Ligand SMILES: [Zn+2]
């Protein structure tokens with residue numbers, strides 16, 4: 001089980017943060033956008049309330065880079081102002097829900113995806129673990145999320 005109080009940082013270490021609650025849910029996203037934006041095979045994202053991501057006191061203010069999405073809604077990526085490591089995303093600029101890059105956590109290796117999504121564009125040499133929950137595109141949250149996580153999401157976003 002993943003603890004609360006996970007800590008993490010950008011590559012250069014100037015922006016440090018901690019999480020005050022465990023992740024609501026963890027995505028491994030194989031979509032083309034994530035592949036392009038990371039230069040890698042997929043992105044691992046922790047879904048968590050913005051209020052639960054606390055910057056260290058001495059951390060410089062992160063910078064925000066906005067990119068487009070297919071839906072036309074903005075995708076704001078928060079980066080270290082120095083090394084430009086992507087730390088988390090706000091899809092749709094909702095303000096309350098972050099997709100935090102799991103590999104920026106100090107204990108990133110302990111994070112296991114709950115679901116693999118957009119596997120229609122998964123690189124052919126990437127083999128998913130047996131029994132992994134995987135979806136061609138997106139999925140039905142109500143079927144896949146634990147009820148406690150659904151309640152946390154509803155608390156910040158309502159049912160939308
Ligand atoms: Zn940095």
Ligand SMILES: [Zn+2]
Pocket residue numbers: 029030031032033034035043118
């Ligand atoms: Zn993606």
